[in-house]
Each structure stands twice: as structure tokens, then as C-alpha cells.
Amino acid sequence: MPSLSRRLVAEWLGTAFLLAAVVGSGIMAQKLAGGNVALELLCNTIPTGAILVVLILIFGPLSGAHFNPAVTVAFAWRGELPWAGAGLYILAQVAGGVAGVWLAHLMFELPLWQSSLTTRTGTGQWLAEGVATFGLLLTIFGCIARAPSAVPYAVGLYITSAYWFTASTSFANPAVTIARSLSDTFAGIAPGGVLAFIAAQLVGAALALMLSGWLWGRLTKQA
Numbered sequence: 407m408p409s410l411s412r413r414l415v416a417e418w419l420g421t422a423f424l425l426a427a428v429v430g431s432g433i434m435a436q437k438l439a440g441g442n443v444a445l446e447l448l449c450n451t452i453p454t455g456a457i458l459v460v461l462i463l464i465f466g467p468l469s470g471a472h473f474n475p476a477v478t479v480a481f482a483w484r485g486e487l488p489w490a491g492a493g494l495y496i497l498a499q500v501a502g503g504v505a506g507v508w509l510a511h512l513m514f515e516l517p518l519w520q521s522s523l524t525t526r527t528g529t530g531q532w533l534a535e536g537v538a539t540f541g542l543l544l545t546i547f548g549c550i551a552r553a554p555s556a557v558p559y560a561v562g563l564y565i566t567s568a569y570w571f572t573a574s575t576s577f578a579n580p581a582v583t584i585a586r587s588l589s590d591t592f593a594g595i596a597p598g599g600v601l602a603f604i605a606a607q608l609v610g611a612a613l614a615l616m617l618s619g620w621l622w623g624r625l626t627k628q629a
Contacts, residue, residue, distance in 0.1 A: 427457040536610035
């Protein structure tokens with residue numbers, strides 16, 4: 407197994423690239439789509455799904471390519487990752503997400519320090535985040551149980567789809583949620599909505615964890 411330092415760098419860098427793609431593509435979409443919100447969302451969706459495939463392929467052999475505290479907690483709960491290591495993974499993911507947002511701002515010559523004004527709240531949004539995270543975790547667990555090599559493609563395709571069938575556009579990731587609160591751009595979420603989103607994500611992850619144990623049993627390798 408790679409050293410802990412290499413795994414933490416992989417989680418930090420992977421999450422940074424993920425957020426740079428999410429926020430950067432949102433900024434570019436706003437610049438080019440002429441106010442067509444549906445087109446902006448499509449332009450935000452495709453790079454996000456695509457970069458996830460790439461990042462999981464290159465960083466999966468190092469750290470498992472979680473890039474997501476909900477995924478990390480799930481694997482720790484299943485005994486696939488020590489809890490101490492899980493805590494360090496989460497710190498690396500959150501720090502990487504913030505770095506990715508700042509990188510996107512710098513690339514597009516926007517103010518580095520921002521706070522989103524985009525309100526995302528309400529029962530529909532919270533349910534959507536629970537559903538999005540539930541589906542993401544089931545995708546990961548199901549592929550690991552039956553087709554491990556398909557994980558990168560299945561995750562990328564799932565998030566691409568969930569951008570459109572969930573009311574929240576599928577954050578499905580506490581680190582992503584925190585980082586996006588620091589960007590007053592297309593991809594942002596107002597800080598006041600962050601805790602409720604994260605709570606819904608963790609509930610969705612917990613439900614997926616319970617169901618996956620019944621469907622496929624104990625995992626045999628790390629995602």
C-alpha cells in the first residue's frame with residue numbers, strides 16, 4: 407500500500423482538480439451560454455463527469471480516489487480504512503476542495519475570497535442531496551462487489567446523470583459543498599445552506615451503507 411503521505415496528497419490533489427473543474431466549468435458556461443441556464447448546467451455537467459473518470463483512474467491505485475468525506479466515512483465504517491486515516495483523508499479533501507475553488511477563481515481572474523449568495527435550501531433540495539449521495543455510494547459499492555474496473559466510469563456517469571435528475575444538481579459530497587460555498591459563481595451555495603446539505607448527504611450515505619451490506623456483503627477491497 408502507498409505511504410500515508412502519498413495517499414493524502416492524492417486525496418488533496420484529486421479533490422482540488424475536481425473543484426477546479428466544477429467551478430471553472432461553471433464560470434466558463436456563464437461566460438459563453440448567453441444566459442441560457444439549461445445550457446450552463448449542461449456545460450457544467452459534462453466536465454464534472456469526465457474529470458471524475460480521469461481522477462479515479464489516476465488516483466484510485468494510490469488512495470482509493472475518495473475525494474469525498476461521505477465515501478471515506480463509509481469505508482471507515484466498513485473497516486476498509488482506519489478511523490485515524492479517515493480523519494486525515496477528510497482534512498485533505500476539504501483543503502483540496504478549497505484550493506481547487508481558489509484556483510478556478512485565479513484562472514478566470516476573479517476575486518480569490520468569495521462567499522456564495524446562491525440560496526439552495528428546502529425539503530426538496532435536502533431530499534435530493536440524500537438521494538444523490540445514496541445513489542453514489544450504491545454505485546461505488548455495487549461496482550466494487552461485481553465489476554471493480556468499472557468504478558471510474560460508473561461514478562462519472564452517475565454524477566453526470568444525477569446533475570439532471572436531482573433538484574440540487576447532486577453535490578453528494580461534503581467537501582464539495584463546503585468548497586462551493588466559497589465561490590459566488592454558477593456552482594455556488596450560500597454558506598447558510600451547507601450544514602443541511604451535509605446532513606442530508608450523510609443520511610444518504612448511511613442508508614446506502616446499510617443496504618449495500620445486505621445486497622453485496624462485506625467489501626473485499628478499497629474503492
